[in-house]
Amino acid sequence: MRMCPECREGYEDDVPVCPAHGAALVSPDFFPTDDTLEPGTMVGEYRIDRKIGGGTFGDVYAGEHPLIGKKVAVKVLNRRFASDPEAVSRFIAEARAVNKIRHRNIIDIFSFNTLPGGRHYFVMEYVEGQTLAALIQQKRRLPIPTALQIAQGVASALDAAHEAGITHRDLKPENVFLAAERDGSHFPKLLDFGIAKLMDDDVAHKTGSGVLLGTPLYMSPEQARGKKVDARSDIYSLGVMIHEMLTGVVPFAGDSAMDVVLKHDTEPPPAMASVCPDLPPALDAPVLAMLEKRPRNRPASAGEAVAALVAQAALLELVPRPPLPSSVESARAPLESEGLRATAQAGRSAPAETPHARSEPSSTERMSALDSSSVNRKNGPSARWLFAALGIAAIGGTASLMARSPAPSDEPFGPGASSGMQVESPEPERIPTAAPSPAPPEISPAPAPTTTTSASVAPQPRPAKPAKTKPPSKTPNLDPILGERE
Numbered sequence: 320m321r322m323c324p325e326c327r328e329g330y331e332d333d334v335p336v337c338p339a340h341g342a343a344l345v346s347p348d349f350f351p352t353d354d355t356l357e358p359g360t361m362v363g364e365y366r367i368d369r370k371i372g373g374g375t376f377g378d379v380y381a382g383e384h385p386l387i388g389k390k391v392a393v394k395v396l397n398r399r400f401a402s403d404p405e406a407v408s409r410f411i412a413e414a415r416a417v418n419k420i421r422h423r424n425i426i427d428i429f430s431f432n433t434l435p436g437g438r439h440y441f442v443m444e445y446v447e448g449q450t451l452a453a454l455i456q457q458k459r460r461l462p463i464p465t466a467l468q469i470a471q472g473v474a475s476a477l478d479a480a481h482e483a484g485i486t487h488r489d490l491k492p493e494n495v496f497l498a499a500e501r502d503g504s505h506f507p508k509l510l511d512f513g514i515a516k517l518m519d520d521d522v523a524h525k526t527g528s529g530v531l532l533g534t535p536l537y538m539s540p541e542q543a544r545g546k547k548v549d550a551r552s553d554i555y556s557l558g559v560m561i562h563e564m565l566t567g568v569v570p571f572a573g574d575s576a577m578d579v580v581l582k583h584d585t586e587p588p589p590a591m592a593s594v595c596p597d598l599p600p601a602l603d604a605p606v607l608a609m610l611e612k613r614p615r616n617r618p619a620s621a622g623e624a625v626a627a628l629v630a631q632a633a634l635l636e637l638v639p640r641p642p643l644p645s646s647v648e649s650a651r652a653p654l655e656s657e658g659l660r661a662t663a664q665a666g667r668s669a670p671a672e673t674p675h676a677r678s679e680p681s682s683t684e685r686m687s688a689l690d691s692s693s694v695n696r697k698n699g700p701s702a703r704w705l706f707a708a709l710g711i712a713a714i715g716g717t718a719s720l721m722a723r724s725p726a727p728s729d730e731p732f733g734p735g736a737s738s739g740m741q742v743e744s745p746e747p748e749r750i751p752t753a754a755p756s757p758a759p760p761e762i763s764p765a766p767a768p769t770t771t772t773s774a775s776v777a778p779q780p781r782p783a784k785p786a787k788t789k790p791p792s793k794t795p796n797l798d799p800i801l802g803e804r805e
Contacts, residue, residue, distance in 0.1 A: 424476035452492035472507035558609025
């Protein structure tokens with residue numbers, strides 16, 4: 320960061336002069352200051368160790384609890400703002416807002432107080448790592464998986480803030496801190512919520528009505544025009560950051576902040592593939608949607624915008640496919656049940672198979688359908704098989720009433736039953752072992768109207784059965800799997 324020697328406003332390093340005064344910018348070290356806290360200074364319960372960052376608005380220090388060793392980060396308001404009631408009230412309000420969101424991708428603030436000299440400070444969680452700006456400066460271009468992983472974390476934080484009614488308004492790589500994970504990955508945490516509402520750390524242009532809040536390189540067109548901003552402005556800034564992570568440059572640059580602001584407002588953003596031809600053109604559409612000039616044309620949420628980009632990258636096999644949402648997973652069960660119902664219904668409507676046409680796979684398939692809870696046990700395929708088996712047992716001149724005879728209870732249902740049904744002339748001893756009473760020795764004429772019985776057919780075992788067959792209502796209908804059926 321560089322500062323104007325006249326107004327002491329801070330700007331990005333690529334801004335050569337102060338837009339308001341035209342003075343060449345200098346390093347912050349150029350200015351003497353008495354605001355810096357010395358190591359060992361007690362700030363509330365914490366002892367200051369060293370300064371780890373800062374800007375025009377305030378300085379950030381690393382601190383530690385002297386008894387329990389808890390490490391923290393302490394941000395102290397600069398002296399020039401200590402007497403500004405509006406600055407102090409907004410500082411307090413934003414600390415409350417961050418505490419209200421309580422999201423893992425946002426640096427937590429858990430203490431707020433005032434130094435003896437009147438300067439306000441708040442205590443934040445301390446995280447080892449670096450800012451996204453530092454990583455981009457080192458790498459220039461980030462690998463696609465790394466960039467998308469960072470974008471997902473930032474989008475998650477923004478969505479949580481937007482749901483709480485908070486707009487960041489100053490989203491930029493300097494305000495994204497990357498916590499170092501043990502596996503070498505980066506866990507993004509968003510910083511400085513609401514600071515842009517209060518005072519712009521790197522403001523590039525002053526207007527007659529006050530300070531134009533935000534950083535021009537990442538500023539939405541409506542913010543550049545001084546219009547009211549909302550969550551969609553943060554989505555635009557996130558699109559600029561994604562463009563920079565993947566290409567190494569921002570979409571719009573210029574010799575002055577005003578040039579950049581005008582380009583955001585009037586010029587179409589360049590496609591990333593036109594800047595870096597090695598990037599797949601399919602990744603352009605989701606980012607360009609975030610960079611739409613009109614807020615209403617942008618995605619509805621930051622999460623939705625990044626999800627569209629991740630989906631395109633997954634289709635190109637640049638990143639792993641995202642897991643299905645739980646709602647999609649839960650929706651699969653009803654669909655599978657409907658498939659089983661359709662299979663069972665098709666089995667009911669299919670014509671009855673002949674004994675010789677039945678095969679082992681058909682029996683197995685019906686057994687699977689029978690085991691499903693979606694099959695109606697009263698009218699399922701097993702009953703149809705039982706009727707077929709009973710018809711086979713009564714082959715050779717039985718009437719339609721004979722088809723209701725019970726199958727042998729000691730014979731397994733399925734493949735074994737199929738083998739028995741293929742016997743065209745069953746032996747006498749295989750007939751009705753499951754009947755409630757044994758057949759009498761007398762031979763009576765068969766009641767079937769289409770069959771004539773005489774003494775010449777007495778030696779045959781088949782006519783003996785019809786004489787003692789009881790009506791279906793008297794005979795229990797046994798299903799080897801389901802038991803007795805009514």
